[in-house]
Amino acid sequence: MLSVAVVGAGGFGGALCAGIVHGHPSLELTAVTARSDAGRRHDEVYPRYAVPLTLEEPDADRIAERADAALVAYPHRAAAQAVRDLRERGLKVVDLSADFRLSQEAYERWYQPHEAPELLGEAVYGLPELGHREEIRGAELVAGPGCNSTAALLALWPLRDIARDAVVDIKTGVSGAGREATSDTHFVSVADNVNPYKTEGHRHVAELQQELPDGIRLSFVPHLLPIDQGLMASCYVTADGEPSREDVQALFEDAYRDEHFVDVIADPPRTGDVRATNRARVHATLDEGGRVLAFAAIDNLWKGAAGQAVQDLNLMLGLPEQEGLE
Ligand SMILES: NC(=O)c1ccc[n+]([C@@H]2O[C@H](COP(=O)([O-])OP(=O)(O)OC[C@H]3O[C@@H](n4cnc5c(N)ncnc54)[C@H](OP(=O)(O)O)[C@@H]3O)[C@@H](O)[C@H]2O)c1
Structure with missing residues (x-):
């Protein structure tokens, strides 16, 4: 031992x-x-x-x-x-x-x-x-890695060679802020509420800049939600080369085929499905306008x-x- x-x-x-x-x-x-x-x-x-x-x-x-x-x-x-x-x-x-x-x-x-x-x-x-x-x-x-960065990077990693611009929309549970309650994380501030924060620059974007190729324009917008554990990264990505939905899904399959803790799934993930697990559930598709939508759900305290x-x-x-x- x-x-x-x-x-x-x-x-x-x-x-x-x-x-x-x-x-x-x-x-x-x-x-x-x-x-x-x-x-x-x-x-x-x-x-x-x-x-x-x-x-x-x-x-x-x-x-x-x-x-x-x-x-x-x-x-x-x-x-x-x-x-x-x-x-x-x-x-x-x-x-x-x-x-x-x-x-x-x-x-x-x-x-x-x-x-x-x-x-x-x-x-x-x-x-x-x-x-x-x-x-x-x-x-x-x-x-x-940071919890926000882990989810965002798992959603963006398969797209790193085609992404030109990515808006990373994070929704995170309150345990991400640690044990000590503050005026922003107090029950009264969080319950029945959705709070965007650090909209003009969250520190975790530095990890994305470090891990992803240069030249991807990144916006990073976290929101605090009234859940205790759980984190969703929804990434809205403008990609080069007009990839099809199948192309995008193939990039995700290739990236994570051998990864034990990453499940590539056919529908958008939900935070409740990864609660108290070390798993990430990821999904990618295209919207009507051809923008790539990539999602990753993790438990912030676990993965x-x-x-x-x-x-x-x-x-x-x-x-x-x-x-x-x-
Ligand atoms: N929560 C998450 O989801 C998450 C995700 C990824 C990374 N992290 C990182 O993991 C680390 C721990 O996060 P956490 O959420 O566990 O935080 P936390 O609940 O606030 O716990 C941190 C602990 O550190 C101790 N500590 C020691 N020196 C300290 C100091 N100078 N100031 C304040 N506390 C001090 C405190 O206990 P005592 O005062 O009793 O020693 C406190 O219980 C942080 O760096 C955080 O950024 C957290």
């Missing part, structure tokens, strides 16, 4: 990481950390994940004594420091935050000065389905965060990619 720690296991993403690792047949969950809930049992804070461990204050030395690898589920910036402490002690790390997804230049444009730029060279972008699988297998540090992090960890540790995720 390989031993794994989850750092930030009191937050939404980290709590699910702990739940998945605890149920994993080849991994042993040896430490779960939190500051505000330190001293409480994880299964008291999150009964549904049934993790019978006590949350402890984060301490890199104590974690390194007990773990070969760690999943770090901190907000960006705080994550960089925690990842550095764990990498200095030789642990393999999957970081769920934005801190290691981008080049230093792109990161500092969208976020803030980087806290651990010396680690960027070894970090691999953790979306296996986008051609990163072999790099992830050899990596010591993997950056879990958009914790599930994908364990998928990456499986690859890094030489385990079957889907182990512990079914």
